[in-house]
Amino acid sequence: MMRSLYAGVSGMQNHQTRLDVIGNNVANVNTTGFKRGRVNFQDMISQQLSGASSPTAELGGVNPKEVGLGVMTASIDTVFTQGNLQSTGISTDVAIQGNGFFILQNGDQTFYTRAGAFGVDRDGTLVNPANGMRVQGWMARDVNGEMIVNTAGYTEDLVIPIGAKDPAKATANVNYACNLNKNTPEILEGATEADIQRGTWSTEFKVYDSFGNEHNLNISFTRVPGNPNQWQATVNVDPENEVATQTRVGLGTTDGVGDTFLINFDNTGTLQSVTDTAGNVTNPEGQVILQASFDVANANPDENGNPYRQTLNINLGTIGSQQNTITQSAAQSSTKAYSQDGYGMGYLENFKIDSTGTITGVYSNGTNRTIGQIALASFTNQGGLEKAGDNTYVESNNSGLANIGVSGVAGKGSLMAGALEMSNVDLTEQFTDMIVTQRGFQASSKTIQTADVLLDTVLSLKR
Numbered sequence: 016m017m018r019s020l021y022a023g024v025s026g027m028q029n030h031q032t033r034l035d036v037i038g039n040n041v042a043n044v045n046t047t048g049f050k051r052g053r054v055n056f057q058d059m060i061s062q063q064l065s066g067a068s069s070p071t072a073e074l075g076g077v078n079p080k081e082v083g084l085g086v087m088t089a090s091i092d093t094v095f096t097q098g099n100l101q102s103t104g105i106s107t108d109v110a111i112q113g114n115g116f117f118i119l120q121n122g123d124q125t126f127y128t129r130a131g132a133f134g135v136d137r138d139g140t141l142v143n144p145a146n147g148m149r150v151q152g153w154m155a156r157d158v159n160g161e162m163i164v165n166t167a168g169y170t171e172d173l174v175i176p177i178g179a180k181d182p183a184k185a186t187a188n189v190n191y192a193c194n195l196n197k198n199t200p201e202i203l204e205g206a207t208e209a210d211i212q213r214g215t216w217s218t219e220f221k222v223y224d225s226f227g228n229e230h231n232l233n234i235s236f237t238r239v240p241g242n243p244n245q246w247q248a249t250v251n252v253d254p255e256n257e258v259a260t261q262t263r264v265g266l267g268t269t270d271g272v273g274d275t276f277l278i279n280f281d282n283t284g285t286l287q288s289v290t291d292t293a294g295n296v297t298n299p300e301g302q303v304i305l306q307a308s309f310d311v312a313n314a315n316p317d318e319n320g321n322p323y324r325q326t327l328n329i330n331l332g333t334i335g336s337q338q339n340t341i342t343q344s345a346a347q348s349s350t351k352a353y354s355q356d357g358y359g360m361g362y363l364e365n366f367k368i369d370s371t372g373t374i375t376g377v378y379s380n381g382t383n384r385t386i387g388q389i390a391l392a393s394f395t396n397q398g399g400l401e402k403a404g405d406n407t408y409v410e411s412n413n414s415g416l417a418n419i420g421v422s423g424v425a426g427k428g429s430l431m432a433g434a435l436e437m438s439n440v441d442l443t444e445q446f447t448d449m450i451v452t453q454r455g456f457q458a459s460s461k462t463i464q465t466a467d468v469l470l471d472t473v474l475s476l477k478r
Contacts, residue, residue, distance in 0.1 A: 114393055
């Protein structure tokens, strides 16, 4: 009789634990990145009244007689199923689609979280604004003008340099891919101003010096009289001030050359060769790259006391190719250069985070530069993590060590900026479980009440 009393007590105690977990789940239904808990029960040890016996020649076997002594909590699991993603439009909000945890640092302590409601502090450090913990990743390093992220190194604080300057870069390469109209009239001796205009295809493109000043790169193309597949190109930087800039263009050098060069096409209109004013001719195959140089105003003279000259490459394309190459066809002459790699000074105006966690800075001069990359951690047994409050987890003896890397690698999920992962608590499931738990608690209490009635009956035998 006493066994049933204690079985009922264990039932009430453990159903109370289950209700506590359900209550916590319901309370965190709107907590960003929250993962619900689940309680599993198992029976306690049973008291054996008699053991089992094996069959004999005369009788069959007998099963054991055992009385259960109640229930106990087998486990309280954290269920890491995916929560719904909600768009917020805030650039520093990041959600994980799939496995993985963000890494947060508090001094020497490391925490892990699914909640990506981040922000920047006054120093530009990417942090969790609720507690100031710093988001970990890898900062980009400048390697010969290219921003490289070493994801094999140690993680570090991510700092977004709001308002930082991007220094000006002089134009080093200009790429052309225009078409020259085969039917453009030749400019003959004694041609009028109108004839010269009709016989000239002039292109313009902005280029930059080392100070970030804009210059107008002008290349004018005219047909060479008497040679049906040859054109003369004249290069001027700032043609309205050509005396000051003194443009020169040549193959491999700009010393001892003028400002013109000859372009030769074959009978299919494909680029064949280029000749500069010094008689240098391009190789029979490969890219055609000319060097152009011009004086930069208000600059210190070079080591020989001459005006400082800037040199840039003019890429006309590949000999024998029609792709991204200057051509000669019986079609309207097309535009001009399609790209150059210089720019003026700019300031960091905004930043964006892509699905790999790469943080890219957007500058006022139109350039984009990689700032860093957010790191993710995964675990062999993520259910073994211990909750540390503030929506964070810490490693335990059974979680395994953190496997730190980039998103999309080694089972880690992808990232979505401008969104947050919602709690994975399903209220319908929780309320149903709450009803079942309540009934289990009530049933256990009835067991105690009934046992009490039986005890009262025993006590009344003496009356």
